[in-house]
Amino acid sequence: MNATNADIYEIAMGRWSRRLSRNFLDFVAAPSCGSLIDVGCGTGSLTLAAATRYPNAHVVGVDLIPDYLAEALLGAAPNVRFETGDASKLPFADDSFDTAFSQLLLNDLDGPAGAVSEMVRVTKPNGRIAASVWDRQGGLSFIRMFLDAAAVLAYPAGDALRSQIFDIPYQSEDALFDLWSDAGLRDVDTTTLSIRMDFLDFEDYWQSLLGAHSLIRDFFTQLDPEIALQVRTATERAYLGGKNDGRRSLVASAMAVRGFVGE
Incomplete structure (x- = not known):
């Protein structure tokens, strides 16, 4: 379905x-x-x-x-x-x-x-x-973790995406x-x-992230597979923070x- x-x-x-x-x-x-x-x-x-x-x-x-x-x-x-x-x-x-x-x-x-x-x-x-x-710019760390990784690893497209999402009127x-x-x-x-x-684990976080903004979803699905893996891995490391996978609670x-x- x-x-x-x-x-x-x-x-x-x-x-x-x-x-x-x-x-x-x-x-x-x-x-x-x-x-x-x-x-x-x-x-x-x-x-x-x-x-x-x-x-x-x-x-x-x-x-x-x-x-x-x-x-x-x-x-x-x-x-x-x-x-x-x-x-x-x-x-x-x-x-x-x-x-x-x-x-x-x-x-x-x-x-x-x-x-x-x-x-x-x-x-x-x-x-x-x-x-x-x-x-979005200062209060959504769950999006920023991904966008910062994308800005570096998928430059210049990732950097442009970060600017586009943060470039809002208010x-x-x-x-x-x-x-x-x-x-x-x-x-x-x-x-x-x-x-x-509150996220149950990284996979819960990842699914929420890709659904959070259509620009993020479209950007990631169109990335070269090797670069997409690098971006996901870097985002996962940021989510894990050196600890085992599991529940995380992030302020928004x-x-x-x-x-x-x-x-």
Whole structure:
């Protein structure tokens, strides 16, 4: 059976986005009732976490990828619904929600400012808007172990891949603060959220890595077999750290921002 987009996402990031959701919702501090929208909900980690935390709220998850929504529906809660929609053109009227949030989406969009504008549009006056993004450059050691090895052993293609993955619009809390301020949001605040990524062994880590980013997967599968082996071996040595194979727990960090719609 061929793996679906949702299967790949769950292996690579789904388990970590669920863990991040708890910390992110603490930061969002949404009202315990009313209507909430999760923009770019993926397989529903944040949507379902919000529905569980706020059983008296109505939560809507929106995503463009049908595979993700099909996976999300498997765990649907009574106070949740999922809809297909584009973050840059949300299928909802103005002032439809009390809170809008988005997890791990903005740095994968061509026009993040447009998505933020749409979140503002569909949120009521004084409602809150929040988002989080992975700190790819300084906060994802499990990706950096591979990219640093590839940059040296598969130069110059590996070096270009590292730059491409790290060359993202929002690399700091200050950049997120400016994005929220430029959108007209008030009382803007930022923070860094940390979780732990737990891997059973190197093979678990490796499968998660290759699914974490399509650029990494495509790059590795197209490498010359000898160089690919060198890159994998170097990454494995970094993972093992001179010890036997087995469980590892690596810190991963995300940056988050929140603000309020004006009156």
